[in-house]
Amino acid sequence: MSGCPVENCYAPDATCALGNLLLKNCPNWGGQEKLSAQPSPQNGDEIVLPWSGSALGKSDVAFITGRKSPLTVGILGAENAGKTSLLAAWYLLIGRGAKISSRHTFSGSFTLSGWEAVARSMQWRPGVQPEFPPHTSTRGTREKGLLHLSFKEDSNLLRDYLFADAPGLWFQRWAINEEAPDAQGARWVVQNADVFILTADCAALAGTERGSARSAIQLLARRLSANLHGRPVVLAWTKSDIAIADTMRQAVLDAVSSQIPDFIEISVSMQTPVGQDTGVGVGLTDLLRQLLETRRLKATLPASRAKKDDPLFLFGARS
Amino acid sequence: MSQSAQSMLLVGESGVGKTHFGAQLLKRLLNSNGRFRMNGAATNLEPFEATMECLNDGRSAAHTPTSTYVDSEWPIADAGGREFTLIWPDYGGEQVKNLLDTRRVPAEWRDRVMTTSAWILMLRLHQLRVSDDLLSKPLASLVNSTAGEASETELLKLSDQARMVELLQVLLYLRGGGVGQVNDIPQLCILLSCWDELGQTGTPVSILSNQLPMFYQFVSSNWPEPIIMGLSALERPLDNKVSDEEYVTKGPEHFGYIVTQDGSTSTDLTIPLDVLNGAAK
Numbered sequence A: 001m002s003g004c005p006v007e008n009c010y011a012p013d014a015t016c017a018l019g020n021l022l023l024k025n026c027p028n029w030g031g032q033e034k035l036s037a038q039p040s041p042q043n044g045d046e047i048v049l050p051w052s053g054s055a056l057g058k059s060d061v062a063f064i065t066g067r068k069s070p071l072t073v074g075i076l077g078a079e080n081a082g083k084t085s086l087l088a089a090w091y092l093l094i095g096r097g098a099k100i101s102s103r104h105t106f107s108g109s110f111t112l113s114g115w116e117a118v119a120r121s122m123q124w125r126p127g128v129q130p131e132f133p134p135h136t137s138t139r140g141t142r143e144k145g146l147l148h149l150s151f152k153e154d155s156n157l158l159r160d161y162l163f164a165d166a167p168g169l170w171f172q173r174w175a176i177n178e179e180a181p182d183a184q185g186a187r188w189v190v191q192n193a194d195v196f197i198l199t200a201d202c203a204a205l206a207g208t209e210r211g212s213a214r215s216a217i218q219l220l221a222r223r224l225s226a227n228l229h230g231r232p233v234v235l236a237w238t239k240s241d242i243a244i245a246d247t248m249r250q251a252v253l254d255a256v257s258s259q260i261p262d263f264i265e266i267s268v269s270m271q272t273p274v275g276q277d278t279g280v281g282v283g284l285t286d287l288l289r290q291l292l293e294t295r296r297l298k299a300t301l302p303a304s305r306a307k308k309d310d311p312l313f314l315f316g317a318r319s
Numbered sequence B: 001m002s003q004s005a006q007s008m009l010l011v012g013e014s015g016v017g018k019t020h021f022g023a024q025l026l027k028r029l030l031n032s033n034g035r036f037r038m039n040g041a042a043t044n045l046e047p048f049e050a051t052m053e054c055l056n057d058g059r060s061a062a063h064t065p066t067s068t069y070v071d072s073e074w075p076i077a078d079a080g081g082r083e084f085t086l087i088w089p090d091y092g093g094e095q096v097k098n099l100l101d102t103r104r105v106p107a108e109w110r111d112r113v114m115t116t117s118a119w120i121l122m123l124r125l126h127q128l129r130v131s132d133d134l135l136s137k138p139l140a141s142l143v144n145s146t147a148g149e150a151s152e153t154e155l156l157k158l159s160d161q162a163r164m165v166e167l168l169q170v171l172l173y174l175r176g177g178g179v180g181q182v183n184d185i186p187q188l189c190i191l192l193s194c195w196d197e198l199g200q201t202g203t204p205v206s207i208l209s210n211q212l213p214m215f216y217q218f219v220s221s222n223w224p225e226p227i228i229m230g231l232s233a234l235e236r237p238l239d240n241k242v243s244d245e246e247y248v249t250k251g252p253e254h255f256g257y258i259v260t261q262d263g264s265t266s267t268d269l270t271i272p273l274d275v276l277n278g279a280a281k
Helices: A027-035 A083-095 A112-122 A168-176 A181-192 A202-206 A210-226 A246-259 A284-293 B018-031 B046-056 B094-102 B107-115 B152-156 B160-175 B204-211 B213-222 B245-250 B271-280
Strands: A071-076 A104-108 A145-153 A158-165 A195-201 A233-238 A263-267 B008-012 B036-038 B069-078 B083-091 B118-123 B187-192 B227-232 B257-259
Touching: A071 A083, A071 A181, A083 A112, A083 A158, A083 A195, A083 A233, A083 A284, A083 B213, A104 B213, A112 A145, A112 B160, A158 A284, A168 A181, A168 A210, A195 A202, A195 A210, A195 A284, A202 A210, A202 A233, A202 A246, A210 A246, A233 A284, A246 A263, A263 A284, B008 B018, B008 B083, B008 B160, B018 B036, B018 B046, B018 B069, B018 B083, B046 B069, B046 B245, B083 B271, B094 B160, B107 B160, B118 B160, B118 B271, B160 B213, B187 B204, B187 B271, B204 B213, B204 B227, B227 B271
Parallel strands: A071 A158, A071 A195, A195 A233, A233 A263, B008 B118, B118 B187, B187 B227
Antiparallel strands: A104 A145, A145 A158, B036 B069, B069 B083, B227 B257
């Protein structure tokens, strides 16, 4: 039996895009059943859950955006800069109940399998040696997509967050050529994100190829600034337990600040310094808290010259 | 006196002790010396017959077959004379696992979720754990570990607390009619079963929040007043072949206890049914 004829509806593999919990109640699906003599793979009384638990694709996001517009976080950086490790560390910290913020309580996720896939490599399991998450290749088996988290704020307000887990190669291509055909994913992230994390990899900036690492950040910052349109940026120094030369740090800071005047700087590391609380790393909760507190830019209306109080007559009124 | 038909959804994975609790609860209700008592005759005691036989003989019962799902209606009343019809389900815990594995919810399960006024989730903490990771146990401690490859099945498996969060998310989704917002959220009671095997002291809330912190945050974020209690339906482990002499002599109704929210212990196994009172408010 073929699928539903409605565009962007993946029934019977997923829930009806029009929101019919039972496919037999959907007029489009009913037509399909009449057209086909084949039995439906779905029992007409079964409900197919609209989320698989894996990272969300662009079409899947509608399920979450339907209730409220989520805040999308774009994590930009070169290959092996620690972008996926950041995501993995946040999930592990939430999993172990680390205090992210006094105002936010974890309220669910529709991509738990996706988070687990990212974090699994960092977990200790019998007979399996933990390591930092494998490189997110453009052809990797782990699904690239958006990872979802929900938090309740102290006001009992539910907020949804989407985190884009994208390979660094996409951003490297995009930094060099905005129209690069293999940078489509990077363009989507930059177009749709509400807040950006620009990663500066301390290991690369202290390594033998530190010159090209510095240059890559400069290029990325320049490209991002041209597409930023006032959205907030956090510069995250990843693997900050590795020392970099002051001149190198200053060069990166100069490059970013010359392009992006207002940005927040946070150093993160998975290594907890001796004598501090174990198991929280450095700056990881600060960075996540910063994201949770971020608000989407609001439209600013032009000032009105009207003297009336009634908002319906503020504009176009003769003063 | 008012009569209220309150049905309850009892959710628990395989091996958490749903049937043992059902049989022990039934005994307590029939003895009429707890917070709730049987107020007439239950429609069908068949699902518990074999289990009660085993317990009378001081042995544990066999596993409930996967395909079984039997609802048994119990007319009960509380000390104040409020009457309820408790619909107690008995089923193989694999059905819960199948919901998550297949991502498809059979019509019967959907109806139960939609119509029940209270949910009791049984968790056996001894079976659930949070793994250490590179943050909690850094690579520096990697001295004696043996490297290996994770199997494909292992890679697809959700961790214990993620699986429990997902289970409640599925129930909430079904309850909300698919829109993701639930207005008439049923009262939730979490029973930490086989409490005697935990060997920990503390209130059920503190133990749950320590052992499954993400799950606890999820619950407290979505339910304003979840009821979290400890349960030891049998009080001590029983063998399925060798009889426990004290059980045979005294009778199973003299065993088992509840650990209430404040950490105190009570032999009244009907206390969790108070969740129905919350639902009836």
